[in-house]
Amino acid sequence: MTLDLLALIYLSAAANGLLVGAISLPLIISRSTLFALTITHAVLGGAILGIYVNEVLGVGLPVQLTAFLVALMLSILVAELSEKFFSEDVSIALAVALATTITVVFSYLLARISPAGLSQAWSYVAGTSAVATLSDLQRTLSSLAIIVPLIHMTSGEIKYISFDRDGAAALGLNTRAYRYLFFALGSLAASTLSMSMGVLATHVLLAIPGAIAVKLFRRKLFTASYLSAACLSLGGYALAQALNIPPSGGIGILSAIAILGMVVAREA
């Protein structure tokens, strides 16, 4: 590999790491790891739906857009269902069932009309960026430019609402607006990450840096989350290169080691 390409790959990995670090901590602090499950399932369904629509209608819809929109809609569905009808667990289970149905139905329909489309859809599961492109990096940097400032402006309120929802509402915080903003940012981060590292690795990686920060540090939690996410992402890419596997595989192996490390540290 040329030096330029290597630099691009590791720059993309670092940018992905920062994106994960920004969203992971609020996810963990607001006890929303199950919600991350909804987003990643929805991103996959949305991506496959986007590919199917492009194949059938012959249009060039950006697949990340359909992935983001489906993730956002299902996140809002979870919020509304858990606000008015069911517990959060039940609402998440319903949304995941819906996302999985979209995935299965449109994968089947896609397989009937375009095997190439199906393999493109599969790349969202395993990840595409064994070789990063400039557009991968641009996409991640654009998402970073939106997500990082908004997360830092609102993470205190998101945390507070998780701590005491009624108390936060009594203080005049618009709990619903903050929740929706957080869901939108989570959906954007997940759809961006899934484009490069794949849904599976995104799902695993979204929770770990935040968990490391909360379990092992008392202060500077965001710094800890950013650093551990960047290490996992960069290390995952390096490991993948060494083992000659997709980056999602390297990230998955390192993430599993990180989880084991946390368990051992807690037991000790």
Added chain:
Amino acid sequence: MAEIELKNVSYSFGDRVALEDVSFELNSPFFCAVMGPNGAGKSTLLKLMLGLLKHQSGIIRIMGYDVPREAGKVRRLIGYVPQVIDIDYRVPMSVEEVVAMAALSRDLPPRIMTGNVRRKVREVLELVELDDPSMQFSELSGGQRQRALIARALVSDPRILLLDEPYSMLDFNMKCEIAELLYRLHKDKGIDIFLVAHELSPCIHLEPIVILLNKRVYAIGRAGEVLTLENLRRAYPGLTEVPAGFILGEDHG
């Protein structure tokens, strides 16, 4: 003008009636305790007074402001202390963060903790006798948690404190300490107290105004007038009489 005025307030969760035709007025200064069994609608009453639940029928006015229409103005006059069981302790929050958000909530984001806010937080923590703002909320004892939540309610200089079950999950001595603290705030700072509880023994010696509630108001007045066996029998259908007195129910939460 009454400081708190409720007229014919009713509220239902679907088919389940939570409050039925509740009316009362309180003039400042007051130290008022709403007493009733579990499921009597006490927390619902507080949430309606704060505008946290959508108003269904009747009139609620706090210091002349109509709650459904002017909830924002009302919340600026009120400090709210929720039930401790509604707090998620697993969220990592320091005492300073818990209290400071109440001071910062009136600003626009990003809400940055300035020196003035820090000073104000320390002042109210001193008032409730908590000395370490860096402690994690999850590491506090039950009584300290209640004090931290009271400090949060105090930081915006409220005229009225609304407290939801402030004595729950505490041993009796701690309940009495919290009751004394509230009474001191009432007497020294002129803050009106409106608390709901299913037992009043920790504060009964402070002679609060008592509202006996079980979906509707059964009696209102001084403790000695309200807490008669006849009133309690009507408000507490499950009341058990024993030779030494009577049993109202189990501890909340």
